[in-house]
Amino acid sequence: MAKQLVKLEHVTYQYDDQETPALKDVSLEVQEGEWLAIVGHNGSGKSTLARILNGLLFPQHGSVMVCGHELNEESIWEIRKSIGMVFQNPDNQFVGTTVQDDVAFGLENGGIPPVEMRERVKDALSKVKMDQFLDQEPHHLSGGQKQRVAIAGILALRPAIIVLDEATSMLDPRGREEVFQTVLELKERENLTVLSITHDLEEAAKADRIIVMNRGKVYRSGTPEEVFRLAEELIRLGLDIPFPVKISKMLREKGIDLSRQFLSEEELVAELWTSHCSM
Numbered sequence: 001m002a003k004q005l006v007k008l009e010h011v012t013y014q015y016d017d018q019e020t021p022a023l024k025d026v027s028l029e030v031q032e033g034e035w036l037a038i039v040g041h042n043g044s045g046k047s048t049l050a051r052i053l054n055g056l057l058f059p060q061h062g063s064v065m066v067c068g069h070e071l072n073e074e075s076i077w078e079i080r081k082s083i084g085m086v087f088q089n090p091d092n093q094f095v096g097t098t099v100q101d102d103v104a105f106g107l108e109n110g111g112i113p114p115v116e117m118r119e120r121v122k123d124a125l126s127k128v129k130m131d132q133f134l135d136q137e138p139h140h141l142s143g144g145q146k147q148r149v150a151i152a153g154i155l156a157l158r159p160a161i162i163v164l165d166e167a168t169s170m171l172d173p174r175g176r177e178e179v180f181q182t183v184l185e186l187k188e189r190e191n192l193t194v195l196s197i198t199h200d201l202e203e204a205a206k207a208d209r210i211i212v213m214n215r216g217k218v219y220r221s222g223t224p225e226e227v228f229r230l231a232e233e234l235i236r237l238g239l240d241i242p243f244p245v246k247i248s249k250m251l252r253e254k255g256i257d258l259s260r261q262f263l264s265e266e267e268l269v270a271e272l273w274t275s276h277c278s279m
């Protein structure tokens with residue numbers, strides 16, 4: 001059985017100045033090597049969940065386990081080493097004056113010897129394909145490149161899990177694709193566990209599993225195929241379902257019987273050609 005890296009049990013969190021909790025009785029698990037996408041309307045509690053995971057916030061009820069440690073005041077530093085966070089705005093995350101300084105920053109804080117540090121910085125930057133930019137200053141980089149450097153900064157610390165909170169939402173389509181491909185490769189090659197919080201359901205469609213949040217609760221959890229079967233419900237929850245799912249839904253309404261849920265345009269087109277076109 002796969003190892004459980006994260007386990008939330010009955011987590012409730014309410015901000016001081018709010019009348020209702022941002023998270024209500026949330027339970028979920030993340031397995032080692034898994035890519036879990038979390039989707040949900042604005043204000044559904046996704047970022048609060050990310051903050052709970054790395055101990056920026058402590059839940060009022062329930063428990064959080066990360067890599068076998070229960071999150072509390074004592075374990076928090078250990079836990080932060082195992083969870084790397086990438087946030088939305090690439091410009092708020094750059095702390096170094098050059099690409100390599102930026103990646104080295106977290107390591108300097110961790111008291112790692114200079115020789116090992118240089119190796120780790122180069123290694124992390126080559127994993128995100130930014131090793132040609134060691135001495136570049138941040139303002140010369142595109143948004144996608146900045147986010148890849150942010151990811152390298154995390155990789156250098158060798159965490160077990162990477163949490164991306166809308167990390168691609170401020171990027172143009174090219175930057176989004178760059179970051180997405182980077183994470184995908186890391187997941188496959190380095191067996192990194194990924195928790196991606198995203199508005200982009202096309203991106204979530206490629207994850208191993210999706211959790212749909214609604215008003216602070218886990219509304220559904222399942223494979224992309226299972227979750228997108230709820231097309232109507234997702235639209236009602238304020239989510240924009242992927243284009244091939246929309247088209248499939250319209251085709252079914254017209255009486256065209258599709259054998260399963262298609263999440264990519266290519267697969268849907270292939271199905272229509274082979275099963276529904278007579279020449």
Ligand SMILES: Nc1ncnc2c1ncn2[C@@H]1O[C@H](COP(=O)(O)OP(=O)(O)O)[C@@H](O)[C@H]1O
Nearest residue numbers: 015018022040041042043044045046047048049
């Ligand atoms: N720092 C904060 N102080 C008070 N309320 C907050 C804060 N951050 C978020 N909230 C509230 O908590 C709820 C969940 O927000 P959030 O976790 O940011 O959702 P999401 O990331 O899904 O958009 C919302 O009602 C939001 O207004």
Ligand SMILES: [Mg+2]
Nearest residue numbers: 046047048166
């Ligand atoms: Mg958010």
